[in-house]
Amino acid sequence: xxxxxxxxxxxxxxxxxxxxxxxxxxxxxxxxxxxxxxxxxxxxxxxxxxxxxxxxxxxxxxxxxxxxxxxxxxxxxxxxxxxxxxxxxxxxxxxxxxxxxxxxxxxxxxxxxxxxxxxxxxxxxxxxxxxxxxxxxxxxxxxxxxxxxxxxxxxxxxxxxxxxxxxxxxxxxxxxxxxxxxxxxxxxxxxxxxxxxxxxxxxxxxxxxxxxxxxxxxxxxxxxxxxxxxxxxxxxxxxxxxxxxxxxxxxxxxxxxxxxxxxxxxxxxxxxxxxxxxxxxxxxxxxxxxxxxxxxxxxxxxxxxxxxxxxxxxxxxxxxxxxxxxxxxxxxx
Ligand code: NAD
Ligand code: MG
Numbered sequence: 001x002x003x004x005x006x007x008x009x010x011x012x013x014x015x016x017x018x019x020x021x022x023x024x025x026x027x028x029x030x031x032x033x034x035x036x037x038x039x040x041x042x043x044x045x046x047x048x049x050x051x052x053x054x055x056x057x058x059x060x061x062x063x064x065x066x067x068x069x070x071x072x073x074x075x076x077x078x079x080x081x082x083x084x085x086x087x088x089x090x091x092x093x094x095x096x097x098x099x100x101x102x103x104x105x106x107x108x109x110x111x112x113x114x115x116x117x118x119x120x121x122x123x124x125x126x127x128x129x130x131x132x133x134x135x136x137x138x139x140x141x142x143x144x145x146x147x148x149x150x151x152x153x154x155x156x157x158x159x160x161x162x163x164x165x166x167x168x169x170x171x172x173x174x175x176x177x178x179x180x181x182x183x184x185x186x187x188x189x190x191x192x193x194x195x196x197x198x199x200x201x202x203x204x205x206x207x208x209x210x211x212x213x214x215x216x217x218x219x220x221x222x223x224x225x226x227x228x229x230x231x232x233x234x235x236x237x238x239x240x241x242x243x244x245x246x247x248x249x250x251x252x253x254x255x256x257x258x259x260x261x262x263x264x265x266x267x268x269x270x271x272x273x274x275x276x277x278x279x280x281x282x283x284x285x286x287x288x289x290x291x292x293x294x295x296x297x298x299x300x301x302x303x304x305x306x307x308x309x310x311x312x313x314x315x316x317x318x319x320x321x322x323x324x325x326x327x328x329x330x331x332x333x
Pocket of ligand 2: 097
């Protein structure tokens with residue numbers, strides 16, 4: 001067996017939702033027997049589990065590619081193991097090419113969901129990696145590039161996802177624009193407008209378009225941030241959109257509970273993603289990124305994938321209007 005063969009058979013095992021599901025359906029006892037093996041993974045100190053600052057200086061033109069970051073972010077490509085928690089579900093994830101969206105896409109596919117991802121055309125290389133991973137997991141992967149700042153595109157995105165997936169049960173509004181500006185005087189009206197359109201208007205347009213398709217039992221998830229509660233001075237426009245995200249999650253949860261649709265949020269702390277190296281953080285902040293958290297390092301998208309799964313899964317049926325945090329010891333969801 002060559003190294004490539006080994007890697008590819010390992011990928012099939014790790015991402016083998018098809019195998020796992022078939023085995024579980026045929027012989028539930030086999031699925032249960034597999035659990036102790038998974039539980040026998042060695043304990044790992046989370047503080048040492050991933051790279052720590054100082055990080056190498058780097059910058060990419062917005063929106064940036066995960067594939068060109070140093071070190072490359074971990075989205076769970078080699079680690080996420082599914083257990084059929086989302087079998088047969090159909091999910092649309094914005095910003096599904098990289099960062100938290102990619103981690104959610106990988107995890108959803110390995111949990112048995114078909115997944116449509118949206119991203120900007122410039123992110124095609126990242127997106128193609130994700131589509132390949134979804135398909136390796138034996139699920140349908142639908143790529144829908146386009147700019148969320150346009151209402152017409154947001155409506156078409158939902159229609160294309162519904163058509164491509166044969167329906168829709170999970171909507172993850174995760175895409176966002178974050179550009180650091182030292183002063184409010186440096187935030188142009190174009191900046192402000194782009195941030196509001198991407199982070200506030202797009203979820204509004206997407207959720208409105210998706211709602212007629214969502215049956216009771218469906219789930220909507222928004223990615224908010226620790227910035228919603230503790231804004232950085234240089235993220236004036238971005239931080240207020242994250243407060244708005246937290247707020248719409250809670251409002252919609254109340255509005256949609258009686259319709260059987262849950263709405264929840266995820267509030268990450270500092271996570272190693274392209275958003276940070278393509279204008280989201282200053283070079284100084286990047287070099288020490290995550291170092292100020294009790295964990296002493298930034299999080300990796302892989303560390304949040306299971307939260308998106310949990311909030312989408314049917315057994316979280318009493319969780320709505322909640323914001324789940326993952327911020328290395330600081331932050332306050
Ligand atoms: P990311 O760069 O990997 O993902 C952001 C995605 O937004 C991009 O991949 C891009 O596809 C999408 N996007 C931006 N503008 C768009 C547009 N106009 N049209 C279509 N797509 C567009 O970075 P990430 O950090 O994974 O960001 C995902 C979410 O996590 C965002 O909501 C962000 O606010 C949130 N978040 C990130 C951090 C962090 O430290 N990285 C912390 C808290 C919250
Ligand atoms: Mg991206």
